[in-house]
Amino acid sequence: MNSPALEQLRAALRGQLVTPADAEYDTVRRVFNAMIDRRPALIVRCLNTADVLAALAHAREEGLPVAVRGGGHSIAGHGTCDGGLLIDMSLMRAVHVDPARRTVRAQAGATLGDVDRESQVHGLAVPSGQVSETGIAGLTLSGGMGMLQRKYGLTCDNLLSVDMVTVNGELVTANAEQNTELFWAVRGGGGNFGVVTSFEYRAHPVGPMMLAGIVAHPVEEAAAVLEFLHEQIADTPDELSTDVVFLRVPRLEFFPEEHQGRPVVAFFLRYAGDVEDGWEVVRRFREFGEPLIDAIAPMPLVHVQSMLDPANPRDHQQYWTSEFLPRFGPAERETVARIGADLPSPETVMQVIPFDAEPTRIPADATAFAHREESWLIHIVGQWANPAENDRCRSWVRDAGAQLRAFGTGAAYLNLLSGDEADMRVNAFWSDDRLRRLAEVKAQYDPDNLLRFNHNIPPAPAPAKDER
Template sequence: MSQLPTDQLSSALRGELVVPNHPDYDRVRRVYNGMIDRRPALIARCRGVADVVQTVRFAREHGLPVAIRGGGHSVAGHGTCDGGVLVDLSLMRDVRVDPANHSVRVAGGATLADLDGDTQLFGLATPSGQVSMTGIAGLALNGGMGMLQRKYGLTCDNLLSADVVTADGQVVTAGPDSHPELFWALRGGGGNFGVVTSFEFRCHPVGPIILAGLVAYPVADAAEVLAFLRDFIADAPEELSADAIFQFAPPLDVIPEEHRGSRLIGIFLRYAGPPDRGLEVVRPVQEFGSPVLNFVYPMPYVAVQQMLDPLNPDGNLHYWTGEYLPELGSKQIDTLASYGADLPDRHSIIEVIPFNGAVTRVAADATAFSHREDSWLVHVLGQWTDPAETERCRSWVKQAGADLRAVGSGDTYLNLVTDDEEVDRVSAFWNDARLRRLARVKTQYDPDNTFRFNHNIQPAGDAGEGS
């Protein structure tokens, strides 16, 4: 890499070019998942669209692949690479709310905390994820699930337009009337098609105070809790998000001492309508069984969005998988209860998310995101801190995934999977017709697969996708 004219690129940037001998290189190359240890040849810390253009053109001129980092939270490590150019958007975090039109323009490096902090000033929110440090870019491009999805759909369903730097260094705006095929592909097709430097999203009236909390039970009650949630959520108002979560009980005073540090199953509740109405909606959950924790209160939306942050700190070791279950019958419940009772580490979690409501009413071909069936998404989040535990914890996640696939659909949510799974999750997510359409878009905007550090879609003709 010493032969690359890095001074030329460095002088063209408003931001900073970080190379391997730079004193900040090891800090800047680090990502959320401590399992990922990659060494880009160049890291361009961009401060604007012009920096992105200069970096992409430089990479193209010198035949270098390009990785893109928004929030750096890709569990598969897609926000970095070995030997290529890393376009680091983490300094581009501007958020501009248009309260009159219920929309927001957010830069490609912004996190959910950045987005929510500004939209909530106006009592507005865009559907997004569940951990505030997550980058909006990776979340939205692969779909975007979170606590507003039953009422307002996925993050990608609320995308109005996007500014994209393509592989040839051009800047285009994708929307319904401009580059419509690219716009379709960006809503669920991942980071395959270019560097998205800004997103325009639709907002909805939510907050600033919502009802939220956790009702938790001993893990021995998991089968009964899951069956209750299945029946309860089927008719619950769509303002309600109610996910089952297996976790180790934290050492909190509100939890009886005999349950602290033990495995629990909780129902994580968030009601996006008026809190007083929410108290009536969630009462059946609070009255079910014998909970060891019943913590449900009105609180700021931005605080609710941060509730899972302590469970997901930067730098821990992660290996995840995700499976859609078409139903929660006895086989599915027994499988979940078995693994929930056997979490391998106090940091590991299983979340069981109802996938119904608004997300299932979007036409199957309206976006590249392909899963629109009423179902349950299971997120198996293997997380630990001791490298000596890596093989044991990773093997546990892989076996959980295999057993859930045996009672599920084999479909997944790509933001939850890594690149070394035993099955081809990319092909499994998109059917042949959809994959061919995505490959044609890839061919138009990135024919040489410059942007390959993602759940990759090959350009048409490279691997038989085009016809």
């Protein structure tokens, strides 16, 4: 392990080199999904761009494949690997806000919480996901969905620029003016093209207070709740994010004690506008039927964005699936309601997310993120504490996924899939034309597929000699 090359790498770093011989190796190699137990040969915990360059040079010289980790939240385990070199960006998490230009620059190890916290100092928000410890990097590169998407689009739709180190050690900036094909590819094409060191985003005036919370009904009423959402969504202003969530009422003070632990189906409402206007917009969801719990209140945006954190602890086994359904008619709703009434563990959650409004108004070829059709994203967050439950719960999620797939087109949101599915679904997410275009970009920036622990796009083959 202490070869001269390794000592040279260690000496070149401002950050830390962690090998299997180090005491902290087992802590540092852990990722969010406790089901993933991989052992990289080396972990480089980068503190700056020079560290990334040194790590990539070592990987090239030693012929090691490279995994890249931001927040470590990839359920598929793409933020680690067996035997390769892991570039861990999680110590690089500075965020700088330019309030005059309404832009936010975040280092690639920043979490959603880091970005929200700094942006809110200036009353701004970058559209992102909904659990504050998720990494901005993996989320942005493969799309990025969350409560502001109906109004402002996906996270990748708000990306203005990336700074990246290529596997050959070149520093590139990709934006609307420079390296435009790469800029197209990093907005949905995942971590295929290089190691991003920082992202620059467009931010929007939202907060600091928002109206948010859940209105929950007994799970037996799921069919009626889903039908109501289906009827209402077209007339719902873009400012309102209205998912339906199947869950057990969290054991949190916020909820009445007598309902904690009970399976419910809930409107999960978040209004990204003036709080007074919000009360009027959410009224019809609060007046529907006879809710068991009506827990809507004004609260700071950063609380809204971390509301689901307690339901997503780090030490759980995770097996997820997702499916975009083009229609959400009676047969689809009945299937979703049946699945949601029978979740395999107290921690498992299913989310029904209308995919409409701003993300569907953006032209399909503007970004590599391929799915722009109005549809319904069904996301099963299979999670449980005890590894002895893995076989039973995983089979349940697979079976539920197969039932949903019967109504789908094969398109899934790749960021919400476990490893076996994530690999299979890459081709279904992109059309042949788009895959070819992505493969060309991959061939330009990573021709040997050094970066392969991701939603992998094999590089286009080099043209034969007589075609050159």
